Amino acid sequence: MTREFKSLEEVEALDGYNADNLVVPEQYAGVEGPYHFEFEVKCRLRKNNGRPCGEPHKHGWVLRSKDGGKAMIGGDCALEHFGIRSDELRRDMTLVSNALDVERTRAAIQQRVAEGKGKLGELLIARAELANVKAELVALRDDLGPVAWTVLEGMARADDARVRVTGVINAKREGDEVVRDRQTRPIVLGSLRSVRACLPETIAMPSIALAEVIGAYQRAEAALLLVEKPKEMKAFAAVLARTGSAIGGSRQAVAAVRQFLENDFSFVCFAIEDRGARYKVARAAHHRRGSAQGMEWVKKWVADTEMALRQAHGVDRVEFNDSWRRGLHWSTRRPATRVGR
Incomplete structure (x- = not known):
């Protein structure tokens, strides 16, 4: 069984180990595992004169001979002085290192899953809150209409x-x-406030992050049994490690959307050139604020507001301003991007 040795006593307890054993490349039969000590031990690789290498090392490998004997070889000597069987040894060292990486990562995942049992519930709550504000954002978009939403996206971008x-x-x-x-x-x-909350990525990005982490928690038990490759195991662990950032990102998005929804959108109508669309947006905005009025009232409100602006700023008339178009990367005739259905 592959293992990592962190003390000399662990090596000395192996069957077949003897301090006088030598590492003979021609008798090589496999790798027991790496050793990592805080002190130096002498390399037992047999030199051409039959004597042990004797170079001191803190890190190296415990190798197995065909007769069952075990001995230690320094890390540098294993890489540079193993002769004609060096390729075989390098391959085995890589396999052992990968297996140990998998086990270490698996243990870390098991600990994270055990510590994070309550996190799955927190993640699911965060996902539900995000879905709720997404629905409110969709309702706002439908109320104001695609023309106003294009204006808002242009301002945001x-x-x-x-x-x-x-x-x-x-x-x-x-x-x-x-x-x-x-x-x-x-x-x-x-x-x-928080105008960028109208952009699709405000909801999409934290939703994707939450889905990845929730999926990782839900399949953690099966993954621990099935995943064997180091890269796959580390990638799985990396997803679990993003639990905190996924929850935090979701909460930030929810807070931004809620702040955005509290805006008075009635003045957005003045960023719209078409008079008919302007009146519809103003009416929808007033309706959302609880002051539902007929179209004639809305037309008068628009006219009164324009008059107040003329008087306050000493101008003869007030015209549509399309500075928000600078933020659009597509044709202004294209319908606004939907925030989801």
């Missing part, structure tokens, strides 16, 4: 949460002469 319009001061003429050119000035109506 431009990393600019400000809702803006353009104030216009008309050109002034005296007869045929222009005495004052047309002037424009940006007007900020307000900013949306």
Whole structure:
């Protein structure tokens, strides 16, 4: 049975071990396992003159001879001075190292699974909370419509949460002469909190992370029995190690979406050029805030708001501002990306 030796006493307890035994390449029969000591022991590789190597090593290998005898060889000597059977020894050392890696990783996974039995419940709660806010985000998207959602995604990808319009001061003429050119000035109506929460990846990325970790916990017992390759075992352990970050990422996403949902979206309508779509968005936003009104009331609210802006900023009219388009990587005619169904 392959094992790792951490004390000289463990080696001395092996059947067939004798301090006078030599490692003879021609008699080599296999690797018992590596040794790692805090002190040095002398290499027992037989040199050409029949005497032991005698080089001191803290790390090396316990080898087995055809007659059942066991002896220690230093790590450097095993790699550099084993003669014609060095390839065979290197292969066996690799196999033993891989087997020990699997066992160490398996033990670490068993400990993590045992310690994390309560984590699976926490992970499932995090997944349910994420699903709930995703449903609320879908409902908001359906209420506001694809045109408004495109605006929100554009703002998010431009990393600019400000809702803006353009104030216009008309050109002034005296007869045929222009005495004052047309002037424009940006007007900020307000900013949306956590606007990036509207992007699909806000929900998608933590959902994927949670699914990977939850799946790993659910198949942990079977995996411990079936996985034998070191890379596969370490990859499995790495997924389990992401438990904390998966839960944390999910909670951050939930908090961001909830903050985003608390915004007053009525002013987003002013970022929409089409008047009909503008009224629909304003009506939906007011409805979500509990002030359901008919379309005539909404039209008056839009007109009154525009008048208030003109007066407050000293402009003749208020125009649509499409600065949010800078954040779009696709045609502005393309429907907004859905956050899921």
